[in-house]
Amino acid sequence: MSKPPTWFYVVATLALLWNLAGCVAFVADLHLTPEDIAKLPDAQQALYRARPLWAIGATGIATIGGALGSLCLLLRKRWATGLLIASLLGVLAQDVGLFVMLESLKAASGVAPLLQGVVLLVAIGLVPLAGYANARGWTT
Numbered sequence: 757m758s759k760p761p762t763w764f765y766v767v768a769t770l771a772l773l774w775n776l777a778g779c780v781a782f783v784a785d786l787h788l789t790p791e792d793i794a795k796l797p798d799a800q801q802a803l804y805r806a807r808p809l810w811a812i813g814a815t816g817i818a819t820i821g822g823a824l825g826s827l828c829l830l831l832r833k834r835w836a837t838g839l840l841i842a843s844l845l846g847v848l849a850q851d852v853g854l855f856v857m858l859e860s861l862k863a864a865s866g867v868a869p870l871l872q873g874v875v876l877l878v879a880i881g882l883v884p885l886a887g888y889a890n891a892r893g894w895t896t
Contacts, residue, residue, distance in 0.1 A: 760832070760894040768830040771882055775822035775843075778875070782819045786812075803868075811853025818846030822879065829886055834895040837886040840879070847879040 793804050825839030854872060889895050 757832070757896050758893045760889060760892070764889065764894065765830070767885065768826060771878070771885075772823065772826035772830055774878060775819060775826045778819040779823050782815055785815075808853055811850055814846045814849035814853060816846070818843050818850055818875075818879070821846055822882070825882065825886070829882070829889065829895075832889070832895045834890055836895065837883065837890060840882045840886050844879040844883055847876050851876060 788804075793801055796804070821839050821843035825836045825843055828836035828839060851872060854869070886895075
């Protein structure tokens, strides 16, 4: 097993921090009470009412899979690839959930779809990075 360059550790560390932030947001979202939701603007309340349960599960797979996959990438474990693929599939399912809620999203600010686009790009980028690390012999 060869040692990866410094940029690999920097990217893997940033990926881990990004995905941990996603996990924190996911857990915070799960802990919102009906009273908390009632304090949100009407458009955001509509988003909460419209989202299907399977989309919430997909978010969990995306965030937890991404965090574990990024950690494994940082630890140079070959199975980071599988976890990051699972995370990407979770993000894609989450995006389908957003399309289901398209009418509600129209009432929301443009930040949510933009942020989701960034989430998708990061998830897509991490899968080939893990494959590249495997191909270069940086993982075991």
